[in-house]
Amino acid sequence: LINFQGFIPMTSMSTVPTHEPILQTLAPLLSSLTTQLKHLLETPRAYSIDIVQRATLEGIVTDLDRKAKDLSRDEPLLVVMLMGGTGVGKSTLLNALAGEIIAPSSVLRPTTRDPVVYIHESVATERLDQALRACRIQRHRRDSLRQKVIVDTPDLDSTDLANRETLKAVLPIADIVLYVGSQEKYHDRLGWDLFRQERRLRAFAFILNKWDRCVQTGAAGLRPDEDLLRDLQKEGFQKPLLFRVSAVRWVETTNGQPSVPLPEGEQFQELARWLETGLSQLEIEAVKARGVQQLLDHLEKQLQQILPPDLSLPAKRVTESWSTVLRQEAEHDTEILLNTLEPSQIDIERYFMRQTHQHFKGLLLWYFKLYHGIQDLGGSLTRWLPFLPKAAERRVVGASWDVGTLTRGCIRVARERALDQRFRALGNRLLWEAEKNGFPMSLLNDRLQQAGVLDWDLRLQEAVGEAFHTTERSCLQPEGIQRWQQKALIWLGNTLPVVTFFGGYLLIMYRFYLRDISPVALDLFAPVFFSLLALVILHGFMNWLLPINWRTIRGAFQHQLSDRLRQTLEQVYNKIPEETAERVLAERREIEELLKQTAKVRQWLAEREQTARITALYGSVNN
Numbered sequence: 001l002i003n004f005q006g007f008i009p010m011t012s013m014s015t016v017p018t019h020e021p022i023l024q025t026l027a028p029l030l031s032s033l034t035t036q037l038k039h040l041l042e043t044p045r046a047y048s049i050d051i052v053q054r055a056t057l058e059g060i061v062t063d064l065d066r067k068a069k070d071l072s073r074d075e076p077l078l079v080v081m082l083m084g085g086t087g088v089g090k091s092t093l094l095n096a097l098a099g100e101i102i103a104p105s106s107v108l109r110p111t112t113r114d115p116v117v118y119i120h121e122s123v124a125t126e127r128l129d130q131a132l133r134a135c136r137i138q139r140h141r142r143d144s145l146r147q148k149v150i151v152d153t154p155d156l157d158s159t160d161l162a163n164r165e166t167l168k169a170v171l172p173i174a175d176i177v178l179y180v181g182s183q184e185k186y187h188d189r190l191g192w193d194l195f196r197q198e199r200r201l202r203a204f205a206f207i208l209n210k211w212d213r214c215v216q217t218g219a220a221g222l223r224p225d226e227d228l229l230r231d232l233q234k235e236g237f238q239k240p241l242l243f244r245v246s247a248v249r250w251v252e253t254t255n256g257q258p259s260v261p262l263p264e265g266e267q268f269q270e271l272a273r274w275l276e277t278g279l280s281q282l283e284i285e286a287v288k289a290r291g292v293q294q295l296l297d298h299l300e301k302q303l304q305q306i307l308p309p310d311l312s313l314p315a316k317r318v319t320e321s322w323s324t325v326l327r328q329e330a331e332h333d334t335e336i337l338l339n340t341l342e343p344s345q346i347d348i349e350r351y352f353m354r355q356t357h358q359h360f361k362g363l364l365l366w367y368f369k370l371y372h373g374i375q376d377l378g379g380s381l382t383r384w385l386p387f388l389p390k391a392a393e394r395r396v397v398g399a400s401w402d403v404g405t406l407t408r409g410c411i412r413v414a415r416e417r418a419l420d421q422r423f424r425a426l427g428n429r430l431l432w433e434a435e436k437n438g439f440p441m442s443l444l445n446d447r448l449q450q451a452g453v454l455d456w457d458l459r460l461q462e463a464v465g466e467a468f469h470t471t472e473r474s475c476l477q478p479e480g481i482q483r484w485q486q487k488a489l490i491w492l493g494n495t496l497p498v499v500t501f502f503g504g505y506l507l508i509m510y511r512f513y514l515r516d517i518s519p520v521a522l523d524l525f526a527p528v529f530f531s532l533l534a535l536v537i538l539h540g541f542m543n544w545l546l547p548i549n550w551r552t553i554r555g556a557f558q559h560q561l562s563d564r565l566r567q568t569l570e571q572v573y574n575k576i577p578e579e580t581a582e583r584v585l586a587e588r589r590e591i592e593e594l595l596k597q598t599a600k601v602r603q604w605l606a607e608r609e610q611t612a613r614i615t616a617l618y619g620s621v622n623n
């Protein structure tokens with residue numbers, strides 16, 4: 001029979017104990033980690049922690065807190081907890097260890113409902129963890145178990161789910177779990193799953209109870225203990241501490257010896273000895289320290305899982321791809337806005353023309369004033385006289401024509417018709433682009449929604465107004481050859497009519513004084529007529545060389561507006577991915593910092609590892 005192999009007797013301790021009060025030093029370190037982790041969980045995050053990870057981390061906060069409190073004591077208590085399926089004999093085993101009936105055991109399944117805490121009389125209840133204080137406390141006077149708390153727990157596999165919940169509430173307090181099985185029940189799925197989950201967080205020793213039955217039935221196949229050892233090996237426990245026990249035989253004893261003969265290889269006494277003397281102060285500290293290491297290891301793994309990615313590169317890609325989307329959007333929006341301006345095209349044309357005509361002086365200026373006066377009069381007449389044909393729904397440009405009113409009106413109509421809808425759709429399109437470029441949609445959702453409800457009226461008004469004024473400037477002060485043409489026309493316009501007028505009269509005088517031809521009445525009006533003709537011809541030239549019509553204005557305006565709108569959209573949207581990536585990166589740094597600190601504490605602890613006597617209680621880390 002395999003003896004409890006992981007247990008190396010006192011004399012063969014492999015490392016020399018240090019006198020540094022490790023556990024007490026560890027307590028404030030754990031408290032500091034707890035505070036940081038709490039802060040991390042409490043602050044709102046851009047890269048949110050999913051609900052399961054959050055729950056796990058909150059569990060770790062509780063565990064860290066618990067351990068910090070536990071370790072700050074002079075003489076830490078070692079909590080040894082019995083865990084197993086219903087009817088394997090946990091309560092019977094505790095009774096056997098206690099040497100009296102302190103925990104109810106029965107053939108009825110399940111029996112135990114409340115955990116029973118077996119504790120030395122000198123230990124104040126306040127020293128127990130909150131969860132244990134509420135349990136049934138049984139005191140004893142055995143000094144060999146002074147620093148140990150043995151807990152009998154409800155089963156983990158009966159149909160009574162409340163029992164399972166009770167077990168799960170006390171399990172985190174366990175430093176060592178005594179995994180109890182019987183010949184028919186030692187690796188049932190529920191128990192085994194729980195063992196696999198918990199072994200990463202605490203020490204495990206194994207008890208195969210009802211050994212009397214194991215020996216009896218042993219004929220066919222593998223013996224339960226060998227089978228269990230094989231399973232444990234697969235879990236990385238090469239030399240687990242396994243005790244074969246027949247607890248029921250040790251409940252009723254005479255002079256400390258069982259009344260019924262023990263089956264061969266029964267190891268209850270070894271178990272009792274291990275609990276009493278095998279787990280000395282040194283082992284207790286080592287188990288406690290190892291428990292902390294396991295918890296820190298668990299914390300590191302969980303932190304790794306919530307570590308946000310570095311999104312700097314995807315953010316750049318997203319900004320680039322958004323630029324294309326925003327340019328297209330600006331072009332579409334411009335088209336919509338221009339369409340709403342269409343009905344006012346004549347007003348705009350006239351407005352521009354009047355602005356051009358401001359360049360002139362003298363006769364031509366008077367000519368244009370007259371021309372516009374007649375135009376306005378024509379417009380007014382069509383309104384006053386019902387029988388004259390009317391231009392569809394257009395206003396006539398007055399002297400104080402207001403660009404602001406026009407742009408406000410056209411923005412309102414454009415928003416109602418299509419723009420608002422487009423802005424909403426734009427958010428979705430940008431989200432989709434982001435996802436395509438490896439930037440999680442969920443991170444941008446909020447910001448994009450906020451952008452969607454910005455004061456777009458103001459922004460659009462600014463864009464349209466600016467585009468309008470730039471168009472006006474470019475039309476009134478053309479560049480290149482047109483500029484020279486304009487200059488020449490202005491010069492001609494300002495001089496030619498005057499020259500023709502006075503030239504005409506000089507000609508009449510020449511003919512009258514030098515050629516003796518007396519002018520008729522009509523001749524006297526000829527200079528006026530010629531200068532008027534010059535004015536009309538100049539007007540014609542202007543319309544031909546520097547045309548001011550809706551088509552040219554629209555072209556220039558479209559170019560300006562789509563450019564301005566693109567800038568406006570980029571101002572609002574383009575900074576979002578990078579700013580979000582920066583926030584996520586800051587969160588990543590925060591978690592990395594906590595990871596670094598956790599690793600430091602773990603390292604500090606590893607350097608002070610005291611003994612090899614407890615290695616059997618832990619499987620290999622890789623499993």
Ligand SMILES: Nc1nc2c(ncn2[C@@H]2O[C@H](COP(=O)(O)OP(=O)(O)OP(=O)(O)O)[C@@H](O)[C@H]2O)c(=O)[nH]1
Nearest residue numbers: 087088089090091092105106110111112210246247
């Ligand atoms: N043959 C045999 N029977 C045992 C042994 N230990 C306990 N039993 C019996 O197994 C039955 C169940 O024992 P309990 O101690 O109540 O089992 P438990 O694991 O506490 O069960 P729950 O409280 O329901 O979780 C009782 O009838 C015990 O007498 C043993 O070593 N050999």
Ligand SMILES: [Mg+2]
Nearest residue numbers: 090091111112
């Ligand atoms: Mg029980």
